[in-house]
Amino acid sequence: MMRRRLLVSASAVFFGLVPAGPAASSSNQIAVSVDRTAIATSLGHKFSIRSRIANTGGSAATALVAHLNVLSLRPDVYLDPEDWSSHRTRYLPAIPAGGSVTITWRMQAVNAGSIAVFIAVLPQSGDPRPPATGPTVHVSIARRKTLNSGGILPLALGIPALLATLSMGLRMRRRASH
Amino acid sequence: MATVERTARPRAWAIVAAQELRDLWLGGRGLLLSLAFSGLLSVLSYLVATNQALNFLEQRESVNLTLQVAIAVGALLALLAGADAISGERERGSLESLLLSPVSRLQLTAGKLLAALSLWVAALVLTIPYVWFLGRGVGIVGDALATGALVGTLLALFLVSLGVLVSIFSGSNRVSLSVSLFVLLALFAPTQFPTSAQQGWAGDLFLRANPLTSGEHYVGKIVVDGHSWSQDASWLASPIIAAALFAALAAVAGGRFMRLSGEVSR
Numbered sequence: 471m472m473r474r475r476l477l478v479s480a481s482a483v484f485f486g487l488v489p490a491g492p493a494a495s496s497s498n499q500i501a502v503s504v505d506r507t508a509i510a511t512s513l514g515h516k517f518s519i520r521s522r523i524a525n526t527g528g529s530a531a532t533a534l535v536a537h538l539n540v541l542s543l544r545p546d547v548y549l550d551p552e553d554w555s556s557h558r559t560r561y562l563p564a565i566p567a568g569g570s571v572t573i574t575w576r577m578q579a580v581n582a583g584s585i586a587v588f589i590a591v592l593p594q595s596g597d598p599r600p601p602a603t604g605p606t607v608h609v610s611i612a613r614r615k616t617l618n619s620g621g622i623l624p625l626a627l628g629i630p631a632l633l634a635t636l637s638m639g640l641r642m643r644r645r646a647s648h
Numbered sequence: 649m650a651t652v653e654r655t656a657r658p659r660a661w662a663i664v665a666a667q668e669l670r671d672l673w674l675g676g677r678g679l680l681l682s683l684a685f686s687g688l689l690s691v692l693s694y695l696v697a698t699n700q701a702l703n704f705l706e707q708r709e710s711v712n713l714t715l716q717v718a719i720a721v722g723a724l725l726a727l728l729a730g731a732d733a734i735s736g737e738r739e740r741g742s743l744e745s746l747l748l749s750p751v752s753r754l755q756l757t758a759g760k761l762l763a764a765l766s767l768w769v770a771a772l773v774l775t776i777p778y779v780w781f782l783g784r785g786v787g788i789v790g791d792a793l794a795t796g797a798l799v800g801t802l803l804a805l806f807l808v809s810l811g812v813l814v815s816i817f818s819g820s821n822r823v824s825l826s827v828s829l830f831v832l833l834a835l836f837a838p839t840q841f842p843t844s845a846q847q848g849w850a851g852d853l854f855l856r857a858n859p860l861t862s863g864e865h866y867v868g869k870i871v872v873d874g875h876s877w878s879q880d881a882s883w884l885a886s887p888i889i890a891a892a893l894f895a896a897l898a899a900v901a902g903g904r905f906m907r908l909s910g911e912v913s914r
């Protein structure tokens with residue numbers, strides 16, 4: 471068993487994943503790790519987190535669900551996780567003893583601020599045991615002015631005005647020729 | 649004699665196209681449709697640039713949104729012109745004189761198809777300043793316009809051909825426009841599907857098979873995700889096939905089935 475745990479940890483390091491902390495090594499013998507624990511990005515940008523769900527037990531792990539959790543670390547920011555990712559729940563295939571599954575979670579930074587993301591894995595049976603969770607990924611999202619709106623009004627009015635003038639000119643010319 | 653025929657043949661469709669272009673643009677209909685198109689793009693660009701909620705969009709996504717609306721509405725304008733091409737003449741009572749003119753029906757169809765495509769060309773030209781304004785500073789204006797021109801031209805050719813095809817077999821303009829718009833709405837329906845329905849092999853196949861959804865997906869990949877032109881080229885298969893197939897069908901139907909009454913055959 472010890473050798474298997476070492477093998478899982480070694481393979482996690484090999485794949486560049488950050489192994490789960492003490493909270494993740496739950497009693498259900500599932501370990502969750504992520505490829506990074508800090509992300510800095512800008513509002514509106516897309517980013518992804520790669521997670522690895524390893525079965526450290528001696529038998530195959532079946533009927534598991536992985537869920538992506540997104541929350542604001544500051545009380546003044548309202549956050550709706552659905553806006554961040556439209557595919558936050560994944561039903562996992564059976565993981566053989568010592569095996570693992572890698573899942574990529576794609577997200578879009580919808581709120582500026584300090585955001586925490588973590589992945590929880592729990593059984594589909596709904597057994598009342600604590601889920602296995604990965605380490606917190608701290609996402610720092612900078613505010614960003616997306617577009618300089620100055621100058622849009624002349625363009626937005628100018629082009630239709632030009633076409634309207636052309637159209638009226640054409641109509642007057644037609645009337646004059648008749 | 650053979651030389652005379654060779655030089656005369658290409659001119660017939662060009663003459664038809666020139667006459668149609670004059671009717672469309674000097675008659676004022678083309679300008680009015682372009683005015684409505686530019687009004688729509690102006691409102692959209694203004695909202696994207698100033699509205700708090702829409703301004704949240706990343707700059708690339710703003711360009712993508714504007715470009716996709718321009719492609720969809722520009723292609724719609726071309727479809728309307730195509731759907732009016734034959735049934736409109738039939739309804740106005742001018743088809744008979746056209747059929748009696750020394751121009752083959754194939755060339756007549758080709759000339760009308762090209763003239764209808766001019767609405768898309770005008771829409772593309774009008775889109776340039778909006779895309780430039782929204783995309784300046786992030787270096788995507790050239791790519792966005794080139795992708796929009798490619799995908800929009802393929803979709804416009806497909807829709808114009810579809811409109812002409814329907815118009816050939818329609819007894820009245822109302823039927824032709826209704827059928828064409830219904831087909832267009834049906835083609836746009838998958839864009840409203842929930843995200844979950846667009847995933848998996850079936851959803852992927854459905855999106856790829858529909859020329860409109862696959863064309864717009866390709867534009868999004870280039871403009872938003874910054875992919876290279878070749879990376880998602882497979883998404884262009886459906887627009888290319890649809891454009892070629894429907895242009896050929898319209899040409900064959902125009903050459904063989906164009907009748908005064910709008911019925912296929914008796």
